[in-house]
Amino acid sequence: NAGVTQTPKFQVLKTGQSMTLQCAQDMNHEYMSWYRQDPGMGLRLIHYSVGAGITDQGEVPNGYNVSRSTTEDFPLRLLSAAPSQTSVYFCASSYYGRVLEQYFGPGTRLTVT
Amino acid sequence: DAKTTQPPSMDCAEGRAANLPCNHSTISGNEYVYWYRQIHSQGPQYIIHGLKNNETNEMASLIITEDRKSSTLILPHATLRDTAVYYCIVISNFGNEKLTFGTGTRLTIIP
Numbered sequence: 094n095a096g097v098t099q100t101p102k103f104q105v106l107k108t109g110q111s112m113t114l115q116c117a118q119d120m121n122h123e124y125m126s127w128y129r130q131d132p133g134m135g136l137r138l139i140h141y142s143v144g145a146g147i148t149d150q151g152e153v154p155n156g157y158n159v160s161r162s163t164t165e166d167f168p169l170r171l172l173s174a175a176p177s178q179t180s181v182y183f184c185a186s187s188y189y190g191r192v193l194e195q196y197f198g199p200g201t202r203l204t205v206t
Numbered sequence: 207d208a209k210t211t212q213p214p215s216m217d218c219a220e221g222r223a224a225n226l227p228c229n230h231s232t233i234s235g236n237e238y239v240y241w242y243r244q245i246h247s248q249g250p251q252y253i254i255h256g257l258k259n260n261e262t263n264e265m266a267s268l269i270i271t272e273d274r275k276s277s278t279l280i281l282p283h284a285t286l287r288d289t290a291v292y293y294c295i296v297i298s299n300f301g302n303e304k305l306t307f308g309t310g311t312r313l314t315i316i317p
Contacts, residue, residue, distance in 0.1 A: 097249075126304075135293070135307035136250065151304065183249045193240055193297060193305060197249025 094119050097198035099184050105204045106174040114169040114201050116184030122196070123189035125167040129153065129180040130200075136183065142167055143189055174205045210294045215312040224281040226311055228294030231275045238299045239270060239277045242307070243290040250293070250307070253279065257299075289315045 100115045118125065126141035128151075138151030142161040156178060158170040167186075171178060181202050185195040211229040218224040230239065240255040254261055254268045256277070261268045267280040281288050293310040 128307075133309070135309050136305075138304055138306070141304065152306075185249070193238070193255065193295075193299060194252045195250075195305065197251065200247070200249055 096120065097184055097186055097196050099198040099201050101201060103202050105206065107206055108174060108176060110174050112171055114182055116167045116169065116198060117165050118186040119165065120186060120196065121164060122186035123164065124192050125161065125184065125186045127159065127169045128183045128185065130183065131180050139169065176205045179203060179205045210296055210308060212294050212311045217314050217316055218284050220286060220315050220317050221283055224284040224288065224313060226279040226292050226313060227276065229276045230296045233274050233296050236298050237296050239268065240295040240297060241268065241279045242293045242295065245290040284315045286315050286317065289313060
């Protein structure tokens with residue numbers, strides 16, 4: 094199994110640009126989530142999904158959209174990038190009954206100039 | 207969810223046991239203690255969790271005090287690869303709970 098994969102590993106955007114961070118898992122996990130991590134702070138939940146077609150907001154959802162059309166994929170879209178969205182983004186997945194035992198991807202380091 | 211308090215940093219000699227403390231004095235009866243770690247530039251990794259009994263797996267042991275107000279994660283024979291930030295999380299295991307990571311303890315294993 095590849096586990097949780099994320100692309101790209103690094104990305105530089107200009108303010109106002111949009112882009113999609115990709116996340117995929119091959120473990121047939123129902124639950125998937127996106128976090129951001131800023132220096133000196135812990136991880137903060139952006140959005141999550143409990144299954145295909147179902148998404149919900151975390152604690153910092155503004156400026157981000159998600160969709161879940163398949164069990165495997167959970168892309169995160171930045172609608173209009175801002176410097177405040179400079180961060181490291183992690184995707185995670187788990188079985189729905191074991192939401193607190195999540196597998197994390199390697200992360201995407203995003204810089205918005 | 208109950209608040210946790212962890213020391214910001216700790217050192218441990220390679221080959222020795224690393225004992226990472228966590229205080230959670232406001233923990234309620236249905237809340238579990240979860241531990242994750244994050245090695246530099248990698249995603250977090252689940253380690254272990256427990257409710258009130260001590261737990262052990264291939265990575266670590268978790269000791270929870272009888273009053274459940276504190277716990278200790280033990281890495282029995284620390285290696286350089288155990289250098290990471292360790293997060294203690296107290297959370298209910300029911301329903302649609304969501305992980306919340308604080309700032310954790312930065313553990314440095316010294317050769």
